[in-house]
Amino acid sequence: MSERVRLKYCPVGAVSEIGASAHYLQFDRWGVLLDAGLDPHHALQDGVPAYDLLYDxxxxxxxxxxAHLDHIGSLPVALQRFPRARVYMTPATAELTEVMLHHYLHVQRKQAMERWQPYRPLYSEEYLDMIRYLFQSFDYEAPFWLHGYEESGLRFTFYDAGHILGSAGVLIEWRGRRLFYTGNVRLSAQFILKGARLPDSVDVLITEATYGADAEAETIRRSAEVKRFARHLSERLRMGGVVLLPVFALGRTQEMLMLLHRLRQKNQIPAVPIYVAGFGLAINRLYDRMLHKIYPEYHRGQLRTITFGRWSRGRHLRGPAILISTSGMLLPGSASFDFARQLAEDARNAIFFVGYADPETPGGLLREKKFEALKELFQVDRLECGVEVFRFSAHAHRRELLKLIKRLQPSQIILTHGEKPALQWMAEHIPDVLPDGQVLIPESGTWYDL
Ligand SMILES: [Zn+2]
Ligand SMILES: [Zn+2]
Incomplete structure (x- = not known):
């Protein structure tokens, strides 16, 4: 008689939104937490996963x-709660996590000061320095045992997830059962990242579904999008304008720099100075240090050579030039918000959106060309600059996700990291590629036997 191994699952973070990712799995007497995210849209404590559920x-x-905040932001809180846990990640994620968490605190403090509010962070800088030694890193496709003991019977392997530097999917093997968690995944190549690698078939799959409800994403051909981008960019630069790309610091900044570099090499855009401002610069340095270890064809320090180092007063606002800056959503108080305001009145300039922006943010308003609301926010009389939107995603679109599911042939599929319509579309279409697959859209805080 074969003994059925007890495998319990509980999503302690968000499921049907993109918020705090955190999934708990119990394998008999062992427990594993997959990601320890934070939802930046909620007030501090409310954005933390329900770790209380794991008290016993x-x-x-x-x-x-x-190392995106929705996957690491509550890691220090989790370690306060579970002080005996080891933290496993790839070497690049370990480096990025430290920098990202310190930066998160820095932004929190700055915002508190600007709003004359007390600064009460979830954890302190000192605590961040203390937990760094708990991070143990393992390369892609190099299996390792829980606590290094084969006796635990629990084996992990990271696979390149193709999302950002260091991103990984996790394969967990336990007494003949195989479970794979995608994290955030992109199957096809970006400009730096090469696209995900996957294990052989698995029994249980926990997958993201970010673009499940996005019918447009699957129609975008990247090469056509690059051509359109190059054409619009060249037009503006020939007019002598400055083109601002508001971007996220981690991932998109570096991907766009590499794209600009390639376009310039092929003479598809004019050779003008490229400036990078804000936190993206710190992340560039990490990419420059770590990238060649994963992809040997990139030489160390390559991103640095693409940017124009010499800043002088106002120079970056004199065209023709390309300006890459955080935040991606033009949040008030950010560098990109200030640049956008300074560039807004001149019709030669343009702002190109190359990533997601929440509709409520200034970036979202500008994408939708809601100029009236913005004039007040920017305190300008005219909004004459051009606005273009391009789609260069770091996530798989929904057909790619179906392809991933078909390849992995899981008997059980758990859908997370997407809005409700996204999860539902996936649940409806998985039977097309995997008729016998059992699909679960779990409830946060609910326990399931797998
Ligand atoms: Zn991510
Ligand atoms: Zn995410």
């Missing part, structure tokens, strides 16, 4: 898939 459960390891 073992948490022996925390596996981190990548």
């Amino acid at each position: 459960r073992p948490v022996n390891a925390i596996l981190i898939t990548h």
Whole structure:
């Protein structure tokens, strides 16, 4: 008689929105937390996953898939709660996590000061310095045992997820059963990242579904989008304008720099200075240090050579030039917000959106060309600059996700990291590629037997 191994699952973070990712798995006496995210849209404590649910459960390891805040932001809180847990991630994620968490605190403090509010962070800088030694890193496709003991019977392997530097999917093997968690995944190549690698077939799949409800994403051909981008960019630069790309610091900044570099090499855009401002510069340095270890064809320090180092007063606002800056959503108080305001009145300039912007933010308003609301926010009389939107995603679109599911042939599929319509579309279409697959859209805080 074969003994059915007890495998329990509980999503302690968000499921049907893109917020705090955190999934708990219990394998008999061992417990594993996949990601320890934070939802930046909620007030501090409310953005933390419900770690209370695990008060009487073992948490022996925390596996981190990548260094975006919705996957790492509550890691210090989790470690306060589960002080015996080891933290496993890839070497690049370990470096990025430290920098990202410190920066998160820095932004929190700055915002509190600007709003004359007390600064009460979830954790302190000192605590961040203390937990760094708990991070253990493992390369892609190099399996390792929980706590290094084969006796635990629990084996992990990271696979390149193709999302940002260091991003990984996690394969967990336990007494003949195989479970794969995608983290955030992109199957096809970006400009730096090469696209995800996957394990052989698995029994249980926990997958993101970010673009499940996005019918447009699957119609975008990247090469056509690059051509359109190059054409619009060249037009503006020939007019002598400055083109601002508001971008996220981690991932998009570096991908766009590499794209600009290639376009310039092929003479598809004019050779003008490219400036990078804000936190993206710190992340560039990490890419420059770590990238060649994963992809040997990139030489160390390559991103640095693409940017124009010499800043002088106002020079970056004199065209023709390209300006890359955080935040991606033009949040008030950010560098990109100030640049956008300064560039807005001149019709030669343009703002190109190359990533997501929440509709409520200034970036979202500008994308939708809601100029009236923005004039007040920017305190300008005219909004004459051009606005263009391009789609260069770091996530798989929904057909790619179906392809991933078909390849992995799981008997059970758990859908997360997407709005409700996205999860539903996926649930409806998975039977097309995997008729016998059992699909679960879990409820946050609910326990499931797998
Ligand atoms: Zn991400
Ligand atoms: Zn995410």
